[in-house]
Amino acid sequence: MKYINYLKIGILSCLLVGVVACKHNEMDEEDSVFNGLEDSYEIDRLNVLSIPTHASGDITWSINDSIISKNSELEFISATSTVYPLTLKIINKGNESIYHSKIIVTKELSPYSKYIAEVLEFRPAVGQFINDTPLFETGNTAADMLQRAKKSLIGPNSYAVSLGGFGGYVVFGFDHTIPNFEGRDFKILGNAFFGNAANDPRSGNCEPGIIMVAYDKNKNGKPDDNEWYEIAGSEYFKNTTIKNYSITYFKPNESKSPVPGNEGWQIDTEYIKWQDNLGNNGFKTKNIFHSQSYYPLWLSEASYSFTGTRLKNNYYDQSGTGSYWVGKSYEFGYADNVPNTDEASNIDISWAVDRNGKYVRLPGIDFVKVYTGINQEAGWVGEVSTEVAGAYDLHFK
Ligand SMILES: [Ca+2]
Ligand SMILES: [Ca+2]
Ligand SMILES: [Ca+2]
Incomplete structure (x- = not known):
């Protein structure tokens, strides 16, 4: 009996100590005393x-x-x-x-680069430049294609990768944090140009891609899900912009009989089936200019999907006869939307917003994601597909 009593008392006092310790911790957090700064x-x-x-x-x-x-x-x-x-x-x-x-x-021990230092993901949507820019060769895996994307995008002598139609994306990073100083902070290179014969002088080959940025706040060297923010470009707050748009592309049967259209450039008007989360569906057309598969051949899946912000279609047939299609550039905040020499290819980190569209104040960014923001076929020009051809820190000296 005595033993049991002692035991009971023992447990009770442990519990009491526990409660007191717990209370003490709560007080510490509420009224935590700041102990001052380090000397340096x-x-x-x-x-x-x-x-x-x-x-x-x-x-x-x-x-x-x-x-x-x-x-x-x-x-x-x-x-x-x-x-x-x-x-x-x-x-x-x-x-x-x-x-x-x-x-x-x-100063860093080994010198930083102002250009892209790492490509983390390359997942293009379907398109006429898929399996071509970068090149797919028989037997290549997703890892091989990521390697190709790295070869294209890392460093000062970068060149384009095509992201295909809506949603196709690339994720890349830098070897330092690009600081968010006054004004615009980094540039994304593309292959956009304005057309000489375009009625609107800021139209031509403009294929806007949505830009997302990540600040590696937890400093683990990776962009975690809760570290991504969208760059709110000129269209972000307009009601013509569709948030959380999803699209699924279905792998084509390359040996099926094609369904040619009325136009001479149409090889197969029922080539790649797609459907979206708004109840729309249709086919991507194969054209005479690109005969390789438009579906990433390194993917084994029978279908694959993308979700993101969809911009209003920006291409229109200026000629009225289908011969001259032009894409109108948007004012600011997109990739592959204006020529690389244009100020609108420069991005301000202060344009970053959270999932609720609220501006966030980031000290800088470590990673960037770009995805095609348009779901449109522009006649014989083919699908609107963002190209990324490099990027760099505008502050770097
Ligand atoms: Ca800035
Ligand atoms: Ca992180
Ligand atoms: Ca382009």
């Missing part, structure tokens, strides 16, 4: 330094006389290696506390 912080240039304080109240981070943040966690990035004097002021319940430190920004 060190970070390579073009990397984000995060200094969380968990402090509440009116918080001001400044360098000399410039306020750089009002958040409880400072996220700081510099393009140059230098030392910054850092001041943190916290006003809480009438008490003002001031902390001083410095940020030592060092």
Whole structure:
């Protein structure tokens, strides 16, 4: 009996200790005392330094006389290696506390590249340049095709990969964080050009792709699902733009009898079946200019799908006879939408929005995804398909 009593008391006191410890932790989190800054912080240039304080109240981070943040966690990035004097002021319940430190920004040991450093995913939709740009050879796997995309896109001498029709995408990254400074921050290269005979001077071969950006906030070297944001281009808030548009493409039977159309360029008007989440379906046409399969031959699936933001069709038949199709460029915020020399091919990270369309303030970005934003066949010109031919950091020196 005695033994059992002791045991009971033992358990009871453990429980009490547990409850007290638990209470204590809750108090710590609610009224956590900020213990001040380190004497100094060190970070390579073009990397984000995060200094969380968990402090509440009116918080001001400044360098000399410039306020750089009002958040409880400072996220700081510099393009140059230098030392910054850092001041943190916290006003809480009438008490003002001031902390001083410095940020030592060092230069990276092996030099960074301003261009794409890594391609993480390459998954094009169907299209007339699929299996061609980049080239598919018998036996190639998805991994081989990713390798081809890397060869095309990494570094300064990059060239185009085609993303096919709506949804087809590529994901790439940089070897440093592209900082979100004042104005536009990075450029995506494409093969768009304006047509000499186009009535609208900013029309021609313009095939806008949606741009998404990821800031590697948890610093694990990967773009996690909750780190992606869409760049809200000029069409984002318009009611002609369809969010969460989904499309499925079905693998064609390449040996079936073709259904030629009335136009001489139409080899098979019932070539690749597609359906979307709005109840529409149809076929992609095979044309005389491209005879290879338009379905990625490295995919074994009988169908595959994409979801994203769909822009209003931008191509129209200017001639009225089907001979001259032109694509109208959108004002800003898309890939392969204007010539590479045009300011509209430059992107501001401040245009990033979350899933609810609310602007987010990112210190910089590490990864970019581009996908074709149009689901349209432009006569003999074929499907509207975004090409990506490289990208670079506009701030990099
Ligand atoms: Ca910016
Ligand atoms: Ca991450
Ligand atoms: Ca293009």
